[in-house]
Amino acid sequence: METNVTNIIIEKVKKSRISEVDFSNLPFGKVHSDHMLVCDYRDGAWQTPRITPYQGITLDPSAKIFHYGQSVFEGMKAYKDENGKVWLFRPDENQKRLNISSKRISIPELPREIFMDGLKTLVQIEKDWVPTTPGSSLYIRPFVFASGTGLHASPADQYKFFIVCAPSGPYFAGKVRVLIEEKYSRAANGGVGYAKAGGNYAGQFYPTQLAIQKGYQQVIWTDDNTHEYIEEAGAMNIFVRINDTLLTSPVSDRILDGVTRKSVIDIARAEGITVEIRKVRVEELVSASKNGSLKEMFGAGTAAVISPISGFGYRGSDYDLPEMKDSYASLLKKKITDIQYNKADDPFGWRFEVI
Template identity: 60%
Template sequence: MSLHIEKIATSKINDVDFSKLSFGQIFTDHMFECDFENGAWQTPKIRPYQPIAFDPSAKVFHYGQAVFEGMKAYKDKNDDIWLFRPDQNQERINKSAERLDMPAFPKELFFEGLNELLKIDSQWVQKGEGDALYIRPFVIATENCVSASSSKNYKFMIICAPVQAYYAGEVRVTFADKYSRSANGGVGFAKAAGNYAASFYPARLAEEQGYQQIVWTDASTHEYLEEAGTMNVFFRVNDTLITAPTSDRILDGITRKSLIELAKDEGINVEVRPVTRKEIVEAARKGELKEMFGAGTAAVISVIKGFADQDEKFELPVIENSYATLLKTRLTGIQQNKLEDKFGWRYKVQ
């Protein structure tokens, strides 16, 4: 299947101030798209970035069939462009799509479209410290029909946004008591759009109480700590790094699994097991809770300065040689082609 390419007449890159970027608001010159019709994916296209039109009855608006991914491209000192474990993103978007009864997008088309898009918009990948190109693949249901059933038509797209180093300021979190991000048998493991929509209201309530994020707990008992906002969460108790196992409630984060491998490689004791709020509160009371941090594509690692469990509040110590700093330095060094990649995670855009 040949890829149809239509290039923009004049780039808008000269109008962009790359030193003052707001995350995910400025987009590159081109986008990739491919439609699923009559039971098959049609000719893929790269065309100028522009609005797309849908019928008001398109099923994505009514039944929420929408999944997405988040990736980054980096440019090294030689102007080579690198991706970080894109095979994992490709596999996961299809896993998410399957859960929402959407068709898988072919691996070869995914990589062909991604490579060509990044080559065409290569000037948008800046090579300053912390600079990257955020990549958003997504799939939405496009059939014009309001019957409550799976769509027959879909659109797969990739759009890209230049970003700077992500800094969220000081982050304090609260443990969830009432609302849940996901439940057993649900879609928590998928990057489904609705997962995030459902989290916004409780997140706003937490923000009104002075917290930047929520650490989600299990829906059944609210006793087990699972994710922090839109990130996986890690706890350092003394010199052991602990994180919850993936399940049908918890996203299999690519940053998460990479940090686990790096921590083990550094000789850090890592435990992947259920984590109770009670044990973390007790560890904080005893001074044994040394670090908490979230892990995800946007920030890589976001350090948590403090947390609240119901009415009890805790501040975490400021420590030198933190695991968060060690692991973030090593992971970003691999991503940006500055450090050895003994795991074979880097992917060079050809």
């Protein structure tokens, strides 16, 4: 990261709320830290970013975010090591992807230095908010939305970029049972599935609720045309272990290019695990489950890191996965979090020191 080249206007809180927070019992994403970063786009340019006390946002009722869904976001974490140093994990990847998402949603791309300097400065200010209990972190949410007004269905002329922070415990607890979805879809060919855009998430909630009513916790999305290939696991990328080979679907215009996904691939290969990036048929999972070669399935994403799957439902049948000693899921989660929390060497150069 460059040195701080952005002039950020900083207004600190008069009194921190940090003493009111129970750090031993943090939910995910519900407690906000003292400050936030905000940057406005108007008159064709991103303006000077500001760090201010966390506060409400006032918008006109005709702001386009309320009508036409122009919003993109990122998910990141800050980790505190045993010496109190604070680290980010591959922040460049989030910075680049935010702009990839923005472009697809017709949101003006944000200059790299506003994202990077804003992020670094905000996390430095909020360093005491980074929790230290195992598995916890400061969840960081950069997001951009259309604040410009007008009921005409066209891109807005004003936008707002924010970064907010939430000290958080682990995202999921325990293994999840998943339902392979054959009716509803997450993304179209030529659509916005690869973008971290708000609309992609809203469309997932209803099918997920239906799966929950059937006794599952999450949905495995398949392609919208044939429903023969698995694509994502809820809001995470999907990995499958057959015998000792790790499989994951290739990214496409329907599949998010996950930072955790690509880190898992690199770590697995460094550990000597064979990784195949290819389309995976549902039928392959079913027959591998039947002949005992299906060993593991898990989701990978920033919030949950690795979310192990205990079994899947498909066409009215349930397929249980075995309990694995020395699972890839635990190995890979330990390897990736050890890098994140500065408990291990970082041969990939992924760790980024904040303060």
